[in-house]
Amino acid sequence: MDVDSVAQPIPQVPSETPRSSLLRNPIAPAPRASSVPLHPPDATVGFVYSVEMINHCSISPDGHPEAPERIVRIWNAIVSKHYSLNAKLIPIRPVLKQEALLVHSEDLWDKIESIQHMTTQEIVDTEKYYEQLSLYISQATTRSARLSCGGVIEACLAVAKGELKKTFAIVRPPGHHAEPEEHMGFCFFNNVAVAARVVQQRTPLKKILILDWDVHHGNGTQRAFNDDPSVLYISLHRYEKGEFYPCGPFGGLQSCGEGAGLGYSVNIPWPEKGMSDADYIHAFQKIVMPIAMEFAPELVIISAGFDAAVGDDLGECLVTPTGYAHMTYMLGGLAGGRLVVALEGGYNLDSITNSALAVTEIILGGSPGEMKSMVASEAAAETVWLVAKEQSKYWRSVSPKACEPQEGVYDIIPQPQTAHFPVPEILKLHRQYYLYSKHDMMQVPLVGAELDHRFSAQVMCTSDIFQKDTLVFMIHEFGNLRMELANSINCDVQLERSYLIDFSKELVDWVKTDGYSLLDVNLFPKPSDEPFPRPKSITDLRKDLVTYLWDNYVQLCNATSIILIGHGPGCAILMDLIDLRATSVMKTVRGVVQVIGNSTLRPPKAALDLREWYKEASFFLFCHCNSFVALPTNHPIWSPDTRAKELKRHGNLQKIDEEQSVKLIIKALPAIKSFVKSQLPEPDPAHNAMSNMHLT
Template sequence: MNEQQFVDSEEYYEQLSLYVNEGTTTAAMLSCGGVIEAALAVARGEMHKSFAIVRPPGHHAEPDEHMGFCFFNNAAVAARVVQQQTSIKRILILDWDVHHGNGTQRAFNDDPSVLYISLHRYEEGTFYPCGPFGSLESCGEGPGLGYSVNVPWPCPEMGDADYIHAFQRIIMPIAMEFAPELVITGFDAAEGDELGECLVTPAGYAHMTHMLSGLAGGKVVVALEGGYNLDSISKSALAVTRVLLGQAPDELPPLTASEEATETVWLVAKEQSKYWKSVDPKACEPQETFEDISFSISEILKGHRQYYLYTKHNMMEIPLMNENLANRFSGQVMCTGNLRVELESSSTCDVHMHKSYLIDFSKQLVGWARKEGYSLLDVNILPKPVEKHNVTRGRQHMDESAKDVLIYLWDNFIQISNASRVIVLGHGPGCRAVVDLLNRRAVGMMKVVKGFIQVVGLQDQPHAPSGGLDDLRPWYKKHSVVVTPSAHPMLPRTDKANELRKHGSILPIDEAQPIRLIRTAMPAIQDYVKQSLIAINAEATT
């Protein structure tokens, strides 16, 4: 083309966001050839990793159209050449350029041998190259369905925390499941780039490169794509190159992904979980944050339970003099007059698991106990929420908290109450705590406990005392009953016979749902308690 032809074609190229001059064709061919050679060198084992510093970029160039400063799709052409000329067939192309690589996805949209992943500004399809092709629902077609993964950022200023969150939740799980033989990546979303307006630092790029280096036996090819701030792109390229050469990435400060990022990653996870088993949407679900003045639903229900037990049944809160126990269980231990122990599990206040079970069962249990003239000690073992840095996560910590509060109550209230006929009732996770109490206070409990009840669901196993005293196990077998669904897997199994023989009576109930099991079992439990007390009275009069 001569100078006049360039002038005449200016409008055409501007519509395609292209800049051309006399050297454009040569530059575009050299750029594409440079990425091809860099990829072949790694694929053939001549190098472990490579970095192709080339211009012009390529990821907007589609199979039948050049656009967006791109003439040949460098990464796509290099991937296909590697597949044709080497034994490598499975290739991951990771595009962390701030724009969606429409050309690269288009080239492999129906090809399952190339996994294309892009993190880019999308903003409901209004950010270049515009349209729905870069949306999270754009996942490929035909045989390639599921092999295109888009993480479409809804706004500018996405930074290290956001990108690394996407890497950890989406990109690396999918990449490891795909198990590529070669990784090709290109970038430009650097901090300081006014056109891209993203905030990924050189250290952020270094950490992402470090993660990618764990794929494909370390065979990684990096290709420069966009980038419109020379200082920013050079610093990021240097950080990436250092990782490619084996250096550790610079340390990052503590990171928290933005709400926009966590929401986007969650939505992507829900879409991609249709195609990849390693993607878990539940693990990606954004966690709500609350102001200091807010209360969890479980705390509201506990408060309501305390109010109900006080106003309807004159039950009073037992003060916990131990500061740690008071912080965890205040308002959750209620009693009437002389004491009888009943342990409720967390199922009575966790509405996420057990819906509206709390008040209905409280009315049934407490109303019956008051009618019969029994005293009641009600303990809810779900600890209060505390500041994150004070929490030891996991089931084990909840079990230890429950054990501690029961020991405290036994030593400081039950033992000094002159109660001579005590019934112990454990439900769900609470069973472990009451059996531990029996192990640790066996002598005192065997004197006054006349009935020991465990209510276990389908997923739980009844617990038996571990021993210590020679007569503890015989005493437990004589005084215990286990209430369980009739469909519990332990009942028909002969290999569980020895375990079942450790317990006294086994009471199967035709109810599988935990939220209904103890309510359905209440008539049988009431009858057991009455019969136990009648037997005691009969022994006392003979």
């Protein structure tokens, strides 16, 4: 029985009715069967697939790139890999008319419905008309197009309603070229756009990110949400001055939406073919992920066309399955892990199958493979920089300066000539450049005027922050300046004998060698002579910074083990973070390291269970404390008058044979390494083998 025959009817909406008004008139829910488990009933991943969609096929003897075998090959590969045993098969059903009308006109609905009633001769006679729209049809087109759209809807609803965590809709025909008023480009209904609207209608989720990595611009999807700030549309595609399909300026970098939706369309238009993993990952790091994190979606939908894959003759690009895996992994850290993958294009059967398998591995909980050292092409770097300049008008997290494709990273030109640059600011820029050039670390964008004003360019992370099982979160203040005076009377500094003591090299070398990722935070604020309307104290700003990083990076990076390290005055803010995020800290933090120097020592102030967690046994090794506190031999805590109870409340105190706090962390590093290693679970053999191969 067709679900349309049992759905509750609603009043028909005229074709000229604005899409925005449709959202104020809830549609009747479609009847849904419960998911059919292929294996464990508690599976968190689902697939949508039906062999019925292969009936849409070309009558041409030469066939067509959008062939039925596309989904057959993907599904058979998933089954042969036994991936389906860990997932559920979500029942597919046709899209309802009232659902399609949330995006499309009634006229387009009628045109697609009429195809099923055409005779073979009428199909032949209209072939040239449909070729002008880059379409082909058969009597089965209507049914297949409705199933494809309905399948994506069900995949999205399963995630949005909390039934599943991630889903993959293996459907055809694709959808992202279908505009509200017209079908085109192999597409009939805009599957993803309709599904997003249905989710907004039927579930509490309203903020949706659609990431489109198909090699062609998703003109239909952007058109559907061009004036809507509730849906962020990001597309990476070949553009070539608007001469690559679907052609025209709509997919250009300055096409950023309109009205209330201005800034919520982000186009990354590649100027040529041959774009590779390095180019896509560069765009993700500089544009996609910063904007996505600032938008903070409640659901992520990938318009997953695989025609930018190596071997696809239409796309002519060089993205590998590993590249797609890394992009999926990064997106999977958003929206609390709620992710839907919906198949779009991709016309080389081997390429689309291998790429889809790589994405499937990630949504089933796997980790992306190691990527070789790579550098984005000059064309990609230039494009990303231009996009950053455009999008920085709308998103504070996008930094054109961080994307500028030139040898000199910083442009320090005094304006006017009498301008002064504080020495700490110059040294912080030097440190940022050192971490970027020597260790491939990247700047973490900040949200909010105050945080950006006082701490911009002071938060850096390794490029594998979304890939590693263990994350080291380092909180510190400025490095130590050692000055020698040329004149002790006037205190003139002898510049050639002065230097900065920085622990960055030793820290990053250790993190990389042991296979961890690093988030590094410098809490020394920039000077400000422009107070904000409601200025906060520096302490409160520092708390805001570390809690923002915890909520939006640490908690989203999917690392299963977190190591917190505080240095000097940064230890106080570290303890504030533990107090403010006690519940999540106790779940994921495996060790807290404090290198105190001569700063004041304090334990957590929060609930009793947190204080006990801090000073008592760890989750994995019951003979170790969760804390490690490195103190110089001259710290006041070692006074004979200090009571044993006072010592105990601070956890695992370690006396380091060093009186100069500037050298304390270097002297304590071997003990810190040993402590961290003891706190972490033993890695599984497969992961360990991969790490050893990478290190070799």
